[in-house]
Amino acid sequence: MGRRPCCDKVGVKKGPWTPEEDIVLVSYIQEHGPGNWRAVPTNTGLHRCSKSCRLRWTNYLRPGIRRGSFTDHEEKMIIHLQALLGNRWAAIASYLPQRTDNDIKNYWNTHLKKKLIENKNLQAEGRSKDGFSSSSLSHPHSISRGQWERRLQTDIHMARQALCEALSPEKPTFKSELQSSYGFTSYTSTTTYASSAENIARLLKGWVRNSPKLASTTKNSSATTSSEETPNKVEAFGSLFGCGFESFDSSANSDLSQCMSPESSFLQDESKQDLSAHDQIPQLSLLEKWLFDDQSDLKLDESALIF
DNA sequence: AAGTAGCGCAACCGCTTCCAC
DNA sequence: AGTGGAAGCGGTTGCGCTACT
Numbered sequence: 001m002g003r004r005p006c007c008d009k010v011g012v013k014k015g016p017w018t019p020e021e022d023i024v025l026v027s028y029i030q031e032h033g034p035g036n037w038r039a040v041p042t043n044t045g046l047h048r049c050s051k052s053c054r055l056r057w058t059n060y061l062r063p064g065i066r067r068g069s070f071t072d073h074e075e076k077m078i079i080h081l082q083a084l085l086g087n088r089w090a091a092i093a094s095y096l097p098q099r100t101d102n103d104i105k106n107y108w109n110t111h112l113k114k115k116l117i118e119n120k121n122l123q124a125e126g127r128s129k130d131g132f133s134s135s136s137l138s139h140p141h142s143i144s145r146g147q148w149e150r151r152l153q154t155d156i157h158m159a160r161q162a163l164c165e166a167l168s169p170e171k172p173t174f175k176s177e178l179q180s181s182y183g184f185t186s187y188t189s190t191t192t193y194a195s196s197a198e199n200i201a202r203l204l205k206g207w208v209r210n211s212p213k214l215a216s217t218t219k220n221s222s223a224t225t226s227s228e229e230t231p232n233k234v235e236a237f238g239s240l241f242g243c244g245f246e247s248f249d250s251s252a253n254s255d256l257s258q259c260m261s262p263e264s265s266f267l268q269d270e271s272k273q274d275l276s277a278h279d280q281i282p283q284l285s286l287l288e289k290w291l292f293d294d295q296s297d298l299k300l301d302e303s304a305l306i307f
Numbered sequence: 308a309a310g311t312a313g314c315g316c317a318a319c320c321g322c323t324t325c326c327a328c
Numbered sequence: 329a330g331t332g333g334a335a336g337c338g339g340t341t342g343c344g345c346t347a348c349t
Contacts, residue, residue: 016317016343038334054335055318090337105338106316 013047017056021046025053026061034062059102066098070107078104079112 017025028044034057037050046053059065070078074096081092089101089108096104 014319036334049319051320051335052318058336059317087338101337102317109339110315 011047012049012052014052017048017060021048022056022061025056029057029061059100062100064098065100065103067103070099070111074099075112078108079116082108082112 024044024046025040028040032043034054037054039050040046040053041048041050044053048056077096078092081095085091087105087108089105093099093101093104
């Protein structure tokens with residue numbers, strides 16, 4: 001007996017998600033919570049594979065996702081966590097709770113990999129000018145065990161240093177990120193939820209702009225004329241989150257806390273559950289402990305640190 | 308203005324891991 | 329202990345946008 005596919009291959013929609021599908025998915029998850037993805041397509045009527053639903057939720061619609069360019073701290077974290085953990089994007093993402101593993105992976109593949117290669121080339125040039133050979137770097141098998149161990153130690157040291165720097169309390173941006181992500185001060189902050197709502201609102205704005213005439217398929221919008229559809233959907237979506245669409249302007253993030261309705265706070269709770277479910281707080285504190293406890297042990301020659 | 312090359316990102320595919328039975 | 333299904337994960341692809349010629 002062969003393995004059953006996760007979804008019927010016939011009639012399964014592929015490709016980009018429409019805002020309508022997003023709304024259906026979000027409203028379903030708002031009602032039932034994430035999980036049991038297999039049931040999602042049948043219960044929602046979405047012609048999507050369960051995998052696709054989960055992916056859409058975790059990579060795009062989930063509360064707490066921050067979009068836009070990566071900060072220097074995030075970049076540092078990614079580089080050094082990658083050095084430490086390899087391409088385990090989910091593990092790396094657990095230290096950057098506002099970013100998805102997909103985002104981190106994309107950022108690594110499109111920006112950081114190139115950057116590192118360029119750095120490496122520059123260093124190789126510099127070394128060859130100084131009379132050093134890069135052959136031992138390019139041929140790891142040729143180095144002695146002692147050298148290899150030392151290099152490994154150096155890598156670990158580098159990763160610790162960068163993480164330490166990134167987690168340093170005097171870095172206000174990262175500190176505030178941690179506060180909003182882990183609720184160190186007040187988790188009543190709507191940051192995590194708001195960013196998701198903003199994501200969807202932005203999407204809807206694009207939708208409104210790009211497709212004024214859309215078929216009405218959402219369960220929230222009844223049969224209306226095409227001129228009425230869009231506002232109705234937007235209102236419906238706004239009501240889903242307990243506030244008007246206008247509030248979801250990128251410049252109006254601060255207003256989001258005011259327009260949060262009690263029913264939408266579920267998403268915050270869900271987000272909290274998400275965090276605890278992944279043991280992110282323990283992971284971080286362990287990491288911090290590891291970093292700060294070992295500060296005194298960092299006695300490696302700084303000149304050996306090449307980055 | 309049209310063509311095209313490069314880039315970024317969302318989504319898919321297939322493999323692995325986890326868990327229930 | 330073995331098996332099957334669901335979920336998770338990482339690699340890859342393809343589309344749309346933008347900058348450049």
